[in-house]
Amino acid sequence: MTVLKYLQGYPAATQDKVRELIAQERLGEHLARRYPARHDVQSDKALYAYTTALKQQHLRNAPAIDKVLYDSKLDVVQRALGLHTAISRVQGGKLKAKKEIRVAALFKAAAPEFLQMIVVHELAHLKEHDHNKAFYQLCQYMLPEYHQREFDLRMYLTWRDLANQRAS
Template sequence: MTTLKYLQAYPASLQDKIRQLIAQGRLGDYLAQSYSGRHEIQSDKALYAYVLELKQTYLRNAPAIDKVLYDNRLDLTHRALGLHTAVSRVQGGKLKAKKEIRVAALFKEAAPQFLQMIVVHELAHLKEAEHNKAFYKLCEHMLPGYHQLEFDLRVYLTWRELPVT
């Protein structure tokens, strides 16, 4: 039985459906039905503007974001598709925390929905640090259908790692 490392937290019945699609060679077709194409946000500057627009729409009172970029060093081996960090620096005798969002570079090639899901996830961390009920409620508020997108993103990551035949 194929181990689906990105889908281990999901029910066995869902995992079996994905295994069946893999066995039939149809997992890519399943994804292409809903997530064809690639988004236009290819530069760090465009990503910054995209993130700020979403933040302005849903999280006006959240802390300002100082830096947003695609990060080539984020990858699946570190279990990180995006990061939110607060870098602290001393400026004029005061401690300043700079908020950063880094998105794994693999999302340059992804469907627009997957990029939006990762950005929403990282923005939600500005309000909720933990992955708790309030966190996921905020994600769902910013992106209706968030849970399905998260599942499909995990299916996409599984598909990316399949051997090419």
């Protein structure tokens, strides 16, 4: 039985459907049909503009974002797809918090829907720090199909792992 590390929190019946797609070698085809395009947000500058536009659209009163970038170390080192940080620095006599969002570099080659889901997730952390009910409600407010995109992203990560295993 294939261990689905990204889908462990989902019901057994849902996992079985994914296993069936894997057994039939149709998971990649299924994802390509649903998400055929690749986004063109390739630079850190473009990612910053993309993120601030989403923030402006949905979270005008949230703290400003100081830095947004692709991070090639996120996927391997921290097993994270995105990361939000608040770095405190002393400037003069004041303590200032710099808000940063880092997105795993593997999303440079992903579907625009997956990039949007990751950015929405990290933006939600500006208001809600924990993964609680209010956090997911905020994600769904910004992206009504958030839960489906998260599930599909987890299938994409599963497919990517399987492809890497076959290549090595």
